[in-house]
Amino acid sequence: MQARGAVAGATAVADAPQTHNQFQLLRQRRFAPYFVVQALGAFNDNVFRQAIIGLLAVMVAAGAMDGATRGIYTQLAPAIFILPYFLFSATAGQIAEKLEKARLIRITTAMEIGIMTLAAAGFLLGSMPVLLVALFATGLQSTLFGPVKYSILPNVLRPEELTGGNGLVEMGTSIAILLGMLFGGLILALAGDQGALVAGLAVIGLAILGNVVSRMIPPVPAAAPGLRIAWNPIPESLKVWRLTRKQLAVRNSVLGVSWFWFTGTLLTGNLPVYAETHLGGTPTLYVFALAVFSVGVGVGSLLCEKLSARTVEIGLVPMGAFGMSACIAHLALAPAIPGTGLDVRGFISQPGAWRIVGDLAGIGLFSGFFVVPLFALIQSRVPRGELSRAIAGMNIQNAVFIVLAAVGGVALQQLLDWSIPQLFLALSIASIAVALYIFTIVPEFAMRFLSWLLVRTLYRLRVHGVERHVPDEGPALIVCNHVSYMDALILAATIPRPVRFVMYHRIFNIPVMRWIFRTAKAIPIAGAREDPALMKRAFDAVDAALEAGEIVGIFPEGKLTRDGEIAAFKSGVERILRRASDAGRPVPVVPMALKGMWHSMWSHNDSRMGRMRVPRRFRAHVEVVAGAPVEGRAATAEGLERQVRQLRGDAA
Template sequence: MAHEPGHDAPNHHSQFDLLRQRRFLPYFTVQALGAFNDNVYRQAIIGLLGAMAIAGTISTGTRALYTQLAPAIFILPYFLFSATAGQIAEKLEKQRLIVITTTMEIAIMSLAAVGFVLQNMPLLLVALFCTGLQSTLFGPVKYSILPSVLAPEELTGGNGLVEMGTSISILLGMVAGGSIFLLAGASGPYVAAVAIILLAVAGNLVARRIPRVPAGDPALGIDWNVLRQSWRIWKLTRRQLAVRNAVLGVSWFWFIGTVLTAQLPMYAEANLGGTQALYIFALALFSIGVGAGSLLCEKLSGRTVEIGLVPLGALGVSAFMLDLYFARPGAALAAGLSVREFLDAPGSWRIVADLTGIGMFTGFFVVPLFALIQSRTPRGELARVIAGMNIQNSLFIVAAALIGIAVQQLLGWSIPQLFLALAIANALVAIWIFTIVPEFAMRFVSWLMVRTLYRLELHGIEKHVPDEGPALIVCNHVSYMDALILAATIPRPVRFVMYHKIFNVPVMRWIFRTARAIPIAGAREDPALMERAFDAIDAALAEGGIIGIFPEGALTRDGDIAPFKPGVERIVRRAAEAGRPVPVVPMALCGMWASMWSRRDSRLGRMRVPRRFRAHVVVMADAPITDPDVTAQQLEAKVRALRGDRA
């Protein structure tokens, strides 16, 4: 009997469902509290410096020195200890490590509390260095834990929540930390001391609620030679081309964020004509944009690791940053504006849209990159790859700060000119990355085509497509878009086997080749190509990949499913004979016959009928078949039952 929509729960799950589950919520809360507390602490230090300057206990020059030293002191441990942190995160059970790092946070914040009470700036800077060390240890486990607790289809949504939580926590922490000395007055040091300790204790208590997560490589021997291991770990990030460039993309995200947020205080004053409150408002727009973009990634990606969003994010960031330059290329015409007065001024809403848009498209850019790194990196190397990425991120952050200072001090650039240069540089870097790794651009084109042309409804894919290990997908074949639709709905990368003449369709050929599709021909047509195809299929399955085939061997000419060819039996039995049995997942496309690029009508008819645009397509999956003696006829019957009467 055919599946009817609704018999199998469709893919309508929300990423917010994760916030009700113990496997995710305590971890999410811990990382959000950590980001919040770090920024409360750092802004409270700045507040204390201001209070000491007003009281005359510290000179203006000393205050400026401490203000400039603080970011460098915080980031220094990332250079010194990321390699060691990555190894520790790989070797230890992850929940235990999070409890250890949050316990360290309690001790560090207790030391910082003494510094606040005594108003001892050297002691506060020592504690700030230790905070950087604690963050360095937490960094690799922060992202390497996600693939262990989330299914592949949840990775994008989970990373979106983490990025949203981090960006909003940073913003709220800066506001809260900066407000302590404004609101508490002379009691500010004591309020700051109590606040940071309570936040650290709360983080530790929540960390104890995180379920145990196995170590990535418990047998790993730790190399304490920082320089040697830093080099080795950084090289781990470069093993796979897509991962290497995803890591580069994340580092570039930090470069852009550092330049933008470092310039916002002066930009709000000199170019927007505002006060400190307007700076916080501008930062809030960027942070909210990042949070919104991060959350939207799951909806736009269809719950897959959709790196096609990365080019979209890069283009959007450049476009909005370019518009930000033209929106206010010169100095403000007024000064001392409140947020309300700024919003009432002409052209202000354009700047609001630009700052929010930059943040939102930054979310589109970075969330899929994190998900790709997590999904493509072997589980036993992931923490070290994240550590290597943190080392590179630190270099990009420092470079961004130095370049920002250099072009303004030496070249005399204004802040809008710096934004213009960053917009152009971002576009050039994106083009370079996407040229080196065409998979990013290919996924963008295929994502754009599928999401524009079809309305997809999914049933059974999360339940029946294995999260890991080899699998063979068999599906009916209706149009030239079938492979792209399945690739857009299956969380893992799929290598499709397709008739060589379809493989060579203009434009689509570039997409198929970049996706490593396997062209095949009939035995009479090209026996050598057919044998090469079967060898490639077997090798891909042996590596634990997913292969997608259309056993009909050609597009349907009448909307019905043609008899399955016996090649599928050969694939399954060849793997079984090699001691590598492969589960076969039946899938069906419903509604494609009425869409564009099927053979229902002539080419002219297909292109001119509006109802074929945005066709409603249902993608069905059924339980895997593990019998190595399964026949083509049995698989055909399964797919027919899945599709039912809906062609």
């Protein structure tokens, strides 16, 4: 059943219309209803939570509650909301794995209608106990929805759409949270005596709308329909958390996502007081600051697809991490704005105000660069049958980091008498430390950043057929013509999955590039006459990589072209395929061609001195073209060479 479900999901994606950018997804049924449902859920959650805060203010003003009791409820509410993440995430992950995903989304949105009906009763009765019960139930519903929210994406999106789809989701979530806070905060203030009724009707109406839209989501097969659900939360929480640690890159990506939540909690939690004490503002100014940050997150999330050229480009993560840290530090060191009671217009007119606006927008922008590729990497690297549970494990860790941020921020201010700018500066330093830890333990992040920076700076890339012909999972052999010293980096930047390149050992050992190639687990090779032992090790390494289900890339010409033409493919490619076939595991071969590289930098079209100077053909137009896979048993060096020539055409 699991295999048939996986095939059905793959077929649904294959039959979907091709998209050229992420915004086209918003017009397609496989994504649009899901996007609306998750945005409505985030919006309604924040309408409800802010309406509770507004009700507390009304009750204090009416003398129905004193300030001390209000403070207790204000601190109790976030804890009640987040508690279900600790108690039920493991169960939620198992349920999301076992059930058909569209059905589960309909169930959670139906739960929301009942929960918000209870919340409406709490508003009408002015009963905080009833509202807190509804808030706990809202946290439970969010816990159940969390694993399916992200695990559904690899089932409905192609690999090249993952980054753009995650960017839309993060943008939608951040904007929905902002608008929900605004709407929820204004309901009781503007509706007067009818505020409680309006708030109750609003949250019920939004829940009903979410359930109606959820019924438009197409069926998405269960990842593990035969899974037996274990209900004991403590051992199961440990099990799902361990799923996030099976692969080093995934483990540190989850750590990065948790740090994103830690940073966001500490920043947004202190923005209200910061806006009043350091910016001289009113509560309106806090909302403006939060809006700037939220819009920044949305813009950064949307830009990820463009910057990554529609691949899962974790090279953006270091740029996001250090950019975010720099903006937080710059904000922490900003002088206080003189004055008190400033509205948005009054604040903007003050010296230094635009610096703070830029810092808040920059923090949000780089946060988007940081978190979107991490989500895409987790979705692309974790096996489909474990993804929902791994996301549940990540949600548990996220909840821990959120609590640590809230408690730690208060403790540092109360015990050490730190100001908010000092807290922000410490956060910036800690962010750099966390980033260095992640990128040192998993150098793939830094390697991808350096290769992304080189390729996107030096070339203008156009990609054709890669998303259709490179398999999403399992082993494959990539064969391509060899034109320049940058070929491997360019192919790596256009193929969504990691590629183990086989390359001549002298190219492998080029300074600076050597670190990139070694980190990418490239396989150095030499000719049989030059170093037979190295050649044997290379073939053994290729065989082991294919057996492990990895993609291996080779340049069968064996050397860079010296005249722009494709040389005869050597028999080494047949040896690789024969070894795999003889072991009973034939692999598909994907022919690819580089076009325009002969007239770019770092090819033999330039002399050695020419390659050392600033290139004449800076930002050259380069195309990468992939053809249909060839069955490994039937592939020959001559036939693959012919296909690569056809793919390249006359554009050397």
